Each structure stands twice: as structure tokens, then as C-alpha cells.
Amino acid sequence: MSSKPGVLEPLRVRIRRFQFIVxxxxxxxxxxxxxxxxxxxxxxxxxxxxxxxxxxxxxxxxLQDLWVLAVLPALCYVGSRxxxxxxxxxxLGAAATGGFFVVALSLVSDGGEILTEGWGLASAxxxxxxxxxxxxxxxxxxxxxxxxxRGSSVAQVKxxxxxxxxxxxLKAAEADGARMEQRDQAAAAAAAPAAAAPxxxxxxxEGQDSPQGEAPKTPAA
Numbered sequence: 001m002s003s004k005p006g007v008l009e010p011l012r013v014r015i016r017r018f019q020f021i022v023x024x025x026x027x028x029x030x031x032x033x034x035x036x037x038x039x040x041x042x043x044x045x046x047x048x049x050x051x052x053x054x055x056x057x058x059x060x061x062x063l064q065d066l067w068v069l070a071v072l073p074a075l076c077y078v079g080s081r082x083x084x085x086x087x088x089x090x091x092l093g094a095a096a097t098g099g100f101f102v103v104a105l106s107l108v109s110d111g112g113e114i115l116t117e118g119w120g121l122a123s124a125x126x127x128x129x130x131x132x133x134x135x136x137x138x139x140x141x142x143x144x145x146x147x148x149x150r151g152s153s154v155a156q157v158k159x160x161x162x163x164x165x166x167x168x169x170l171k172a173a174e175a176d177g178a179r180m181e182q183r184d185q186a187a188a189a190a191a192a193p194a195a196a197a198p199x200x201x202x203x204x205x206e207g208q209d210s211p212q213g214e215a216p217k218t219p220a221a
Contacts, residue, residue: 021089024079024090026098028067028068028098036064036065036067039063043059057122057125068099069132072136072137073136076137080142081147082148085141086141091135095130
């Protein structure tokens with residue numbers, strides 16, 4: 001019974017990684033769609049004023065595929081700063097997830113025409129943007145991992161410096177404590193002989209003569 005958690009742990013890690021990749025692709029598609037719609041509304045006149053149809057088509061494809069060209073690399077960079085991600089599996093998996101949702105939405109809206117028609121220049125440009133977005137995402141993951149490792153190394157150096165400062169402070173405190181203890185011991189050793197010396201004058205025992213030169217004292221009647 002105790003060996004089952006260890007056996008299932010790699011499977012759980014893979015499932016969580018798969019869920020993260022799918023969520024990354026879906027989130028990039030949603031955010032990219034909102035960004036694309038906003039920019040296409042604002043740049044509609046600018047795109048329409050381009051002199052050639054090819055340029056208008058390229059601009060339209062770029063605006064429509066911002067989710068894979070801009071949003072997905074940005075999310076991959078942020079995610080790689082937090083979680084150690086694999087560049088190619090994460091980039092391709094997230095891009096494939098977003099592309100799957102795009103195709104599914106196109107099938108729902110246009111039916112099966114997308115699979116039989118429209119395989120022209122626009123489809124080639126979208127395929128190129130998909131590949132370019134995957135490459136950018138993989139590169140963003142590498143850059144993010146490098147930055148994360150650099151940040152962790154800097155944090156480790158700072159932690160070691162703080163630890164050394166704490167050790168020096170502790171050594172200084174121990175040295176001060178030892179000096180104070182030695183001072184107290186020296187003071188106690190100096191006070192011991194004075195405390196051992198007699199503090200009262202000698203008393204003449206009864207029946208003995210007083211020293212010469214001193215008259216015996218008799219009590220007054």
C-alpha cells in the first residue's frame with residue numbers, strides 16, 4: 001500500500017503538466033481573441049487603406065493570430081518564470097490546443113467547408129503564423145527559465161551573504177559574552193580574599209591580665 005503513491009506520482013505530474021499546457025493554450029486563445037477584436041476594430045480603416053490585397057491579407061492574418069504570435073509567448077515566458085516548463089512540449093502543446101479550439105469554432109460556425117475549401121494563401125499564412133508562434137513560445141520559455149535560474153542564483157548569493165553576516169554577528173556576541181564572563185570571574189576572585197579576612201578586633205579572655213601600660217577598668221559603683 002505504501003508503494004502506490006510513489007508509483008502514481010509520475011503519472012500525476014504528467015496529468016498536471018498536461019492540464020497546465022491545455023489551460024495555457026486556451027487562455028492565450030481567449031485573451032488573444034479579445035485583443036484581436038479590439039485591434040481590428042481600431043485598425044480597420046488602416047488595414048483597408050493598404051494598397052495591395054496581399055498586404056491586407058497579411059495584416060488581417062497577423063491580427064487574427066495574435067493569440068499565438070504574441071499572447072502565447074508572453075504567457076509561456078511568465079509561466080516558465082514560475083514553473084519549470086519544457087520548451088518544445090509546452091509550446092507545441094499549447095499552440096495545438098489553441099489551434100484545436102480555433103478549428104472547432106470554425107466547424108461550428110462554417111460547417112465542414114473549412115476542411116474542403118479555403119486552402120489558399122490565407123491558410124498558408126495562418127500555418128506559418130502557427131509555426132512562428134510555437135517557435136516564439138519555445139524561445140520565450142528558454143529565456144524565462146534562464147531568467148528564473150539567474151534570479152534564484154542571485155537570491156542564493158544574498159542568502160549566503162546574510163548567513164555569513166549572521167554567523168559573524170553570532171561569533172561577536174559569543175566573544176562579548178566570554179569577555180563579560182571572564183570579567184565577572186576576575187571580579188569574584190578579587191573579592192574572595194577580602195571577604196575571608198576577619199572583620200572584628202581580638203577580645204581579651206576573662207581572667208587574663210590586661211596588657212602592660214593599661215590600667216584595669218573597673219565598673220563604677
